[in-house]
Amino acid sequence: MDSRVPGTTGPPINTMLYYLGAYRHTYQSFCSGTNCNTPTNSDVKEVKLNGLQCAPTWNFYPLDTRTMRAPAQPIQVYIPDSMWNQNGLSTAFQAAKNDWNTALAGTGVTFERTAVDCSADGGACIQMTQDYTDPGGCAGFQPNVIDGQGVFANPTQLRLPITPADRDWRTRPPNNLRRTIAHELGHAVGLKHPTCTTSDAIMASLPQGTICNNYTPPILGPTANDILPTTSSTYGDHMQKWCNF
């Protein structure tokens, strides 16, 4: 059987694994009996599979395969009023966090904004700042210390740039800003940059020649390509196997 080939799984299933989504595949092997009375049928088994359009890319700690991630609990995002009230950031953040909160339902992770510095909350705190000066980026996300499982042990930073002009978040169009925030929250839950296109995953890198403030983002929130590796693996069974990409 090759479930990638139409029809080979037999009716009524006929499911191809490259269909986007989460599947539970139940299967059993049959064989002809012999005069030696060998078993003819295997036990019925089940395996969970996720169909994705590109290989998932988790943000591993450099020395091992711990996925660096926020703890499975409500996460405070400190956004000072001076930023919150500029250029529609409040609207962009609300939309982005609502998308992720819906996607992460059942994991324990939720994002909420706070107007007070949450550094006392340790790893359950993301601090948004506008001191981002690294060259050539639309935003940056910085984990600091992780514990033995890869969970943030102290506050992380979501950094936005104010220079140069074509990267300044304060002039970023509403959908571009929403896309930026959604992308950065994806880093907070352990995702890096997959090879998907920007139409297929919120965590995709921008295509060549695209500058932060001067393009039209094709999607604004996480898709199955972002959500399944997070809910199923990072906040699920921690399996990090993938194939056929």
Next chain:
Amino acid sequence: MMRKHGLTMLMWSLAVSAVAAQDAKVPTLAESALLHRTTQQGPLYIERINDHIVLPLRDMVQRSDLILQALVRPRRTYLSDNQSWLYTEFEATPIRILAQPRPRVPQQQPGPSPILIEQSGGSAVFNGVEVIVRDSEFHLLPTGEPLVLFLTYDEKNDRYRLLGSASAFAVRASRIVPLLKSHVVEAEFGGIPYDQFIRDIQENVQATGLKR
């Protein structure tokens, strides 16, 4: 970019303390090292995930103040003003100036001036822990091999900075190797023969009317 300069920095901090009232208290590298040491052994890696922009070659040429092939060596590492990040200053030994669209007059002492390049990231020891901070997809410039670098001039600090993380390349087996680990930049520049890459740069310099 503000730097930590002892007393000067302290005075500056006091002067802006009212403005900074809403600033987040981000963990310093010393604090992170201490926390790391309580539960784990070995070095602490802090990697910033940056969302890189990959410009076409023409735009890179237009935006650069200096394009050169050079060897680099680190001179010193310094702490950001909020003590949460490191920067490394490299000295470049030019092998070949490929283009210098906007020549700069060095502000340093008379005589030949080194070409200084600042890069985000570095390593230092805090509270007995080696702390390595870097971009997760763009590590510190490698030493001992020729690099092709697109640079912009930081007048305030009298040194160059990389135009972007996608603007530094190694030359290995006569082919261009982007130092940024990204499939986007790899698809654009990876594997281009060195000679062709140089010709492309020079053609873009001429096409944009910049000086060589």
